[in-house]
Amino acid sequence: MAFNNVYQGKKVLVTGNTGFKGSWLSTWLLMLGAEVYGYSKDIPTNPSMFEATGLSGKVRHHFGDIRDKEEMDKYVQSVRPDFIFHLAAQAIVSTSYQEPFDTITTNVVGTASVLEAIRNITWNCTCVLITSDKAYDNVEWIWGYRETDAVGGKDVYSGSKGAAELTIKCYWKSFVRLMPNIKLGVARAGNVIGGGDWAKDRIIVDCVKAFSNNEVVEIRSPKATRPWQHVLEPLSGYLTLGQYLYEDKVENGEPFNFGPCAEQAKTVFQLVQDLAELWELDKNEAAKLTGNVPFKEATLLKLNCDKAQAYLDWHSTLHYEECVHFIADWYKAFYGKNKVDMYALTITQIENYVKAAEAQQLKWAE
Numbered sequence: 524m525a526f527n528n529v530y531q532g533k534k535v536l537v538t539g540n541t542g543f544k545g546s547w548l549s550t551w552l553l554m555l556g557a558e559v560y561g562y563s564k565d566i567p568t569n570p571s572m573f574e575a576t577g578l579s580g581k582v583r584h585h586f587g588d589i590r591d592k593e594e595m596d597k598y599v600q601s602v603r604p605d606f607i608f609h610l611a612a613q614a615i616v617s618t619s620y621q622e623p624f625d626t627i628t629t630n631v632v633g634t635a636s637v638l639e640a641i642r643n644i645t646w647n648c649t650c651v652l653i654t655s656d657k658a659y660d661n662v663e664w665i666w667g668y669r670e671t672d673a674v675g676g677k678d679v680y681s682g683s684k685g686a687a688e689l690t691i692k693c694y695w696k697s698f699v700r701l702m703p704n705i706k707l708g709v710a711r712a713g714n715v716i717g718g719g720d721w722a723k724d725r726i727i728v729d730c731v732k733a734f735s736n737n738e739v740v741e742i743r744s745p746k747a748t749r750p751w752q753h754v755l756e757p758l759s760g761y762l763t764l765g766q767y768l769y770e771d772k773v774e775n776g777e778p779f780n781f782g783p784c785a786e787q788a789k790t791v792f793q794l795v796q797d798l799a800e801l802w803e804l805d806k807n808e809a810a811k812l813t814g815n816v817p818f819k820e821a822t823l824l825k826l827n828c829d830k831a832q833a834y835l836d837w838h839s840t841l842h843y844e845e846c847v848h849f850i851a852d853w854y855k856a857f858y859g860k861n862k863v864d865m866y867a868l869t870i871t872q873i874e875n876y877v878k879a880a881e882a883q884q885l886k887w888a889e
């Protein structure tokens with residue numbers, strides 16, 4: 524059943540539904556029996572998860588700019604969703620260096636425009652707004668960041684996510700908390716990997732593009748260590764947060780971190796080698812180093828997820844090895860000689876993920 528069946532028959536609006544996470548979330552919601560509505564500016568990549576899984580024929584989709592407050596409001600009023608998951612964003616760090624103004628307006632003004640639409644909602648609606656682990660002011664300490672730590676950001680993408688958090692907080696305190704019909708939560712996650720991502724400057728994407736063309740992948744920061752997590756991990760967190768808010772099981776208006784356990788932290792180099800092996804390549808020949816580091820990346824940022832564990836009974840499910848297997852299986856099917864139904868494969872991966880969570884007695888998976 525999963526998530527106590529709260530999404531069955533509900534109207535769920537996903538902003539950013541054509542993106543990597545939005546496409547996985549839409550697929551999962553369809554499996555849960557929801558009527559899925561989407562609002563996105565474009566299909567951000569080619570290929571894309573959205574097209575590979577044929578989602579355009581399965582969800583009701585509207586092309587619009589999240590910054591257009593009137594259009595957003597009109598769409599929300601016409602759909603009258605029971606749930607809103609806000610994921611639309613300029614999500615690429617390197618792009619934020621080329622298009623800083625666009626990044627700020629999309630991520631900050633775009634979030635304000637969603638909040639403006641929420642203010643005009645007169646029916647019961649549960650809203651989960653997605654920001655990022657990068658919303659935290661990264662002071663490069665060794666400890667995991669907690670929800671009470673300061674938001675900030677030294678680069679434009681991080682700053683835009685920190686500013687989105689401040690925007691949500693002031694709208695919450697000034698307006699939304701006074702609306703008895705609205706439940707709202709904020710979700711922070713990062714270093715998300717999985718099949719179906721084709722965004723630029725992401726290591727998995729660089730690998731599968733190179734491997735599928737019999738090329739060597741170039742890596743910039745082999746020693747950079749990241750707490751990698753499969754896309755289904757934060758999505759199970761977002762869906763649990765939505766469920767618990769809807770059922771009044773968790774405090775309204777609060778942020779939550781969703782991250783992997785400490786053993787998931789691996790270097791970029793190790794991840795590339797493991798993926799190469801699963802692609803049946805010589806792992807020592809699969810990658811070459813490049814000195815080209817085009818922008819400054821924060822060195823370390825991990826999340827403390829005690830709050831999600833305590834209040835949402837949530838923790839991550841997959842071990843690192845399982846996570847890499849899921850990814851290799853998805854892309855090998857996509858790039859393989861035989862045509863594979865990528866929607867069916869995505870559903871199978873979600874089912875396997877739910878089974879793994881059930882085996883760990885995670886409440887959301889019951």
Ligand SMILES: NC(=O)c1ccc[n+]([C@@H]2O[C@H](COP(=O)([O-])OP(=O)(O)OC[C@H]3O[C@@H](n4cnc5c(N)ncnc54)[C@H](O)[C@@H]3O)[C@@H](O)[C@H]2O)c1
Nearest residue numbers: 539541542543544563564565588589611612614655713715
């Ligand atoms: N992928 C990650 O590793 C990661 C990590 C942390 C946080 N996030 C956050 O999760 C969310 C989804 O990320 P993703 O990786 O799926 O991103 P993505 O780039 O794959 O998709 C972005 C989506 O937002 C839409 N969009 C962009 N600008 C828009 C605009 N002006 N108006 C309307 N729609 C617009 C795109 O059309 C697309 O549907 C974002 O908020 C992102 O910042 C992602």
